[in-house]
Amino acid sequence: MGDGVTTAAPALTQIPRAPGIAFILKKALISALVALVLFSLMIGIRTEAGPTGQLIYWTRFGDLAAMVAAVFGGSIIVELLRQWWGPVGTIRIIPPRLQSTLAVARRGIAPVLLIFTFLVPVIFYDQRYILDLGILVLTYVMLGWGLNVVVGLAGLLDLGYVAFYAVGAYSYALLATNFGLSFWVCLPLAGILAAFWGMMLGFPVLRLRGDYLAIVTLAFGEIIRLVIINWQSLTGGPNGVSGIPRPTFFGIPLVPGPDGLAAKLGIEFSPTHRIVFLFYLILGLALLTNWVTIRLRRLPIGRAWEALREDEVACRALGINITTTKLTAFATGAMFGGFAGAFFATRQGFISPESFTFQESALVLAIVVLGGMGSQLGVALAALTMIGGFELFRGLEQYRMLVFGVAMVLLMIWRPRGLIGHRAPTVFLRHSQAISSDLVKEGHG
Amino acid sequence: MSGDSILTVDRLSMRFGGIVAVNDLSFGAERRKITALIGPNGAGKTTVFNCITGFYKPTSGMMRLIHDDGRAFQLERLNDFRISKLAKVARTFQNIRLFPGMTALENLMVAQHNALMLASGLTFLGLIGAPSWRAAEKRAIDLAQLWLDRIGLLDRADDAAGNLPYGDQRRLEIARAMCTEPALLCLDEPAAGLNTRESAALSELLLSIRADQGTSILLIEHDMSVVMEISDHVVVMDYGVKIAEGTPQDVRDDPRVIAAYLGADEEEAIAVMESGA
Structure with a gap:
């Protein structure tokens, strides 16, 4: 889906300007700070009981620094990815050719899996x-x-x-x-x-x-x-x-x-x-x-x-x-x-x-x-x-x-509603349309 | 009250703790007629509905339903689903309660559950795909299709019910209730939220249900244009008691109704009533 063209939803004709470098750095800094606080005790200091029961501890500030740096870098990457993906709520228009290929793949997956399963004892x-x-x-x-x-x-x-x-x-x-x-x-x-x-x-x-x-x-x-x-x-x-x-x-x-x-x-x-x-x-x-x-x-x-x-x-x-x-x-x-x-x-x-x-x-x-x-x-x-x-x-x-x-x-x-989130109707008059997971209830318990 | 009542409510009372929602209410709904139950907000109309359809157990009183073939049911003795299954009382809800994740057609198929359950030999005949089951399923789809056609939703049969516009959902809920082939159809504010054109279509649908299916209808409604146009008999409630009953004309001219129903000064009340005529 990576080559899909993105367009903003009609309601969002004015695409909000992408946040600048300062915003990204600020966000990454906050993430890194949180990571520092969290990991300073978990990774920064290691404690163990010595042979006579006394406390032995040593510091691992190098590991801690690496971890915090990883969080900082990761945060920047995630934010850049998010900007590349576009604002939440954009409708992705998938080219019709790709769409039909996907539909064929979707329909084919179950029979292919079934045949493969039947052949597993033969192959392996x-x-x-x-x-x-x-x-x-x-x-x-x-x-x-x-x-x-x-x-x-x-x-x-x-x-x-x-x-x-x-x-x-x-x-x-x-x-x-x-x-x-x-x-x-x-x-x-x-x-x-x-x-x-x-x-x-x-x-x-x-x-x-x-x-x-x-x-x-x-x-x-x-x-x-x-x-x-x-x-x-x-x-x-x-x-x-x-x-x-x-x-x-x-x-x-x-x-x-x-x-x-x-x-x-x-x-x-x-x-x-x-x-x-x-x-x-x-x-x-x-x-x-x-x-x-x-x-x-x-x-x-x-x-x-x-x-x-x-x-x-x-x-x-x-x-x-x-x-x-x-x-x-x-x-x-x-x-x-x-x-x-x-x-x-x-x-x-x-x-x-x-x-x-x-x-x-x-x-x-x-x-x-x-x-x-x-x-x-x-x-x-x-x-x-x-x-x-x-x-x-x-x-x-x-x-x-x-x-x-x-x-x-x-x-x-x-995929918040699972790998296959939509529901297939059990009966239809003309054509069976998958029902979006937004409409299907999860039940009361 | 005429002798041929399909539903006779006799001295019905419903209390919730210290609150008396319905107090000693008696009225009748005539066979093959449209009876409207009106009254200001909080008058206890929906409570009456919930008693009739088995969602509440009334504190006291009797509700007798007599089918065309003379079989009588004491509704206060039947509990929840049996009122729909045996006594054939169907209802809709004030806030629409469709199955949003199922298609319009599926909604109407679920409504025929009891008939289909028998036809599928309690699932076993259906599981092996017996011809009798296939025929029954075909008939059920035909009936659903007929109702989709009547409410003008045949084109959207395979769309999820939750995706339909509000007015269509209202009509689909009525069609779903009708698919249970009820003797008495109870509608809780069917015109709520509809525009003028949709209300007119609704009136037409209800009149055609009365004429073609011969179903008796009991409805709660605030939209006076609908009430005045289609009702044969109107019962007015306020604070849990009946304050008037009669033809739409009688009720409209009744000063007690005008004063109590709107709880406003008489001139304003008359203006509202006139506008509905």
Whole structure:
């Protein structure tokens, strides 16, 4: 978009004169001063406890000076960039050719991503690391799509989504280890149980909104985790459940030996087969989630969810039962979380409460918000960015979280409503027009 | 009061703590007629509406709604969404409450939620794309299209409701209420903020709804030109009680209305009333 021509909005025909060099220097000086005050103790002086407990400190004024200089220079650059970009509120006219190219790219991105995902095990067959990372990303894509039903469509802020992930995982783990049920029997059971707990959460929070809803769902997530930790006789407590059966190819195990799938197909056994199978399994589950969500959006229930996000009072006036609408949203989202949980348990072979902390809920919610609430493609891209980015920055070691946090902040400044902020209508007469994010409500909670 | 009332409000009272918003109010709305509820600001008109449409639970009193087929509903016993779903009472709001991020067409589709929910087999038939569901969806789109055409917004069907001009939003809200196929349509100040031309179009729309759909209409309105032009019956409220009722002509000439309604001296009141005629 850099080569786009900028023009001022009609209301701003008189373009304000760009601030002069004095203004820029003044601003940079203030920034540098703030940095000096902030960093003088954080960087300028380093303290440590000596061997006998006494205080040892030494100064690092060189580092401090470098930091302040960096802030000073950075501030000048940012201000110059801002002037080059033009005043806020200018309308950027993108040349029609570029615009149509962008539109094609936008439409093409989803199929290209899908085909690429299907080919990942073929391309990276020998790279176990990439395959494992792919499985991880797809798990989060699925969780994101599941939570998107609750947060993105129905506008109900759920901070305890990991609870349903845990319910699904423990359902499969316990049913499989105690009763010897197979993965394919347990998968729907895990989904149903998670949906049931979704409804259980739904009932007490029906009347809550916004911050209050967020707090209660957060507490619910913690309750499930604490119950799992403390109900030792059933769940094994902090020791978790181990020896969870691996998934079978519809009854045929993926093991070496005469009973295994490899022997039956007459090919040589390789441990990679199982990884590839797991990859396509989670891909299938994620695509099922996506397909169901897209279908639901075009059904009355999906429209009611979105209407609920837009205006709850108007929904009541139109005869929509708010209670069942909210509960179905919670249950549907929870069901997909349960599926993902069952998959997680069979992939790991071992689960413990440590895998289901609040951090997981926060991560999935961040994926949904970053992706653009309600957008399926946005959530997939966000999961790829977040989980992939996490791995990408692994080389930076202790600065990983810092870099990652800065990247997130910048992304949210650039795209406050997520990567894909606009909403696609569910039905149209002549042509489907994307609806600008300014009009779409975020929901009351 | 004629015998064929669709809605009979009997001794309705609504108190908020020590404040009596509606006090012992009784009136009727006739079938296939337009009844206007007027009164100065704070007279309790919207409170009456909120009681009828289930947003408030009245402190005391009865509200009986009788459908064309003779089925009767005690509105004070139904709660929120059931009044719209079962008793078929639709309403609009004083401050427009559309779904701004959804298109005009989608707004009208949401209004047909209950009918479509049944047609989609509580979602399951719809999920597998059953032909019966597809047919029902097609009919729902046709109905929405019909209403978009009637309010003159067919061209903007795919635009976000929040992007429409104010007057269009008012009419879209009425169309949305009509898509629930109501027996009684309650309009809270439909002409508020409209210019003269838009008010005239609104009057025409309401008259055509009464004539073509046979829907009974109950409206709160401050715009006297609209009230005088289209109402069959006018109920005047002040401080939560009914002070007069009758035809627009009767009400306009009633000295109590002129004095109490405007709370001003009589000459000024008459001037305002005349201008509306």
